[in-house]
Amino acid sequence: MAHNEALNNGGTSAPDRTPIGWRDSPSRYGRVSRTLHWLTAVLVTLQFTVLLAWRGTGENAITLLLASIGPHGSLGFMLLIVTLIRLGWAWVNRKQRPPSSAGPGGRLAHIVHITFYALLLWLPAFAMLRQYGRGGVLRFYGMELLPAAERNISWMIAPADLLHGPLSWLLCGLVVGHIAMALIHRYWLKDNVLARMVEARDR
Template sequence: MTTPANRWRDTPDRYGLISRLLHWLTAAQVILLFGVLLAWKGFGEHPVTLLLARIGPHGSLGAMLLVTTLLRAIWAYRQRHHRPPRPPGVGGLLARSVHLAFYTLLILIPALAILRQYGRGGHLIFYGMELLPEAEREIAWMMAPADLLHSPLAWLLLALIAGHVAMALAHRLWLKDGILARMLGSPQATRDT
């Protein structure tokens, strides 16, 4: 039986409200980040891209994504004994590995970008607030890792997301095993049909 207190926390049957909120907030931030990026690549400076960039400046969204992911990782660690179990065998190992890769990429990609921004001598602005002041000079070793890895890791993240969505749909439509229902807040006990 779900009480108001345990709706917030994870249980063996489903993810709690906090886990689900952090998951979907992360998804929205990533969609907006890639949406702004792809709009700029496709349309250049256009009224729609300028509007998207005002709503979600790439640097501000990246910093927000880093904070959200750190909160999500802390919450997941605190809930680790209460969460729904992973599937057994290779499927469970694969799911665990992909989720670990998500956390790693969602922390590493914005952290590298922040390091590069500071290394360029620029300040870090979060929706108009200065979080880090300008450096007095360029620092090449701070820029090099992000110049090398930021974009390829972001595309790797997008590929993992596509696989994640495909597997969620496969669990819902073909396997009908209740996995997706747990992230939507429904108990696993009722099969996801």
């Protein structure tokens, strides 16, 4: 039977490849982790695209369109929810995820990932708290989450006023560094780090 299969495949047998599953494994991330990762990437990219477009060109047809696709507050709320789901999924898969690289590089990557999660939680959470503290309406694509109220609660407003801008640019810098390191792993170090998140099968 093996001989017949080899003849049907042109005389060569294809290497064994394991299809990607929903759960993570020690060799790669599963469908859920990948979906959440790339959804986060899209939301962060859209967030900064809208912000930079407004700062660079001001109000025009393009920036108004971008803002309608990705309202700043709505994207922030989505990032908060997606990050909470990612943390929960990471906890569920904690014993079977791909291990961190050994050595100082692996420890640095671990610290960077923790910082990513902290920023993705802190930035939208405290921005929403500031909006609530100022008495503003909390909306998600036009849907009212919390109504406006007459208030001015300084402890809700101060943290975001002080740190939202600087930490947003820190997140932007980490994203650029993350992309650069992924490309270095792929094309210079030629290891399987990027393959854990982008390739559909083990080779």
